[in-house]
Amino acid sequence: MRIIALLCLTFLFGCSPDSSNSESKRTPEDVSLGFFNAIYVDRDVNKALQFVDDPMKKVLAHYHIAASVQRHVLNLSMTEVQMEIEEIDIDFFRKFTDDVTVIVKMQGLKGGEPWIDDRTIRLHKKGTKWEIIEILPEKGNLH
Template identity: 75%
Template sequence: MKGIQTPEQVSLGFFNAIYVDRSIDKALQYVDEPMQQVLQHYYIASAVQRHVLNLSMTDVTLEIEEIDIDFFRKFTKDITVIVKLFGLKDGQKWIDDRTIRLHKVDNRWVIVEILPEKGNLN
C-alpha cells in the first residue's frame, strides 16, 4: 500500500478482496487485529461472505453509497461507510449494501466492525 488510503479506498479494497478477488489474505490488510482473527477463522472468502457479511454474491461490482464524515472535522477518528454491492445472489440480479465502521489507527484507516443489517424496508 502506497500512501495513506482514504476510508473509501479501504472500504472498497476490503469488499473487492472478499467478493472479487475472493482472497482473505488481501482482505486482512484493511481490518484491525480482532477482525483479522475472525476472517482467518473462516479461511475462505465464501465463508466470510456467508457468516461475517451474511451476503453470498458473485459477479460483484462495488460503489460507495454513503460516508458519514464531517469534512470540517479533520481529526475524526471514527466513521462509518456504506458500500453498495451489485451482483448475483443465487443466480438472480441482486443489489445490497453493508455498513462498516472504520477507525484511524497510527495514521491509517482500518475496518473495526461490520454493523448489523438494518433490514429491508420494502
C-alpha cells in the same frame, strides 16, 4: 555561510518524500472498497486482512476462504459483484475525526438472480491508517 548550508539542508530534507508506505494514505473509501473487493471479486481473505484491525483479522482468518466470510461474517453470498460507496459520515473535517461509518452498495448475483444490497462498516483511524473495526448488522436489503 553555515546558516545558508543549514537552511539548504533543512529545505532538502523537508521536501523529501514521505517514508511511510501507501497504506497510511488510504482514505476510508479506499479501505472499504479494498476490503469488499478482496472478498467478493478477488476472493482472497489474506488480501482482505490488510484492511481490518487485529480482532477482525482473527475472525477472518478463522473462516479461511472468501465464500465462508461472505456467508458467516457478511451474511451475503454474491457473485459478479460491483461496488460503490453509497454513503460516508465524514466531511471536510476528515483530519479531525478518528471514527467513520461507510455504507457500501453492492450489485451482483445472489443465487443466480440479480441482487442489490448494502453493508455498513465502521472504520477507526489508527495513527495515519484507517482500519475496519466492525461490520454493522444489516438493516435490510434493497432487492
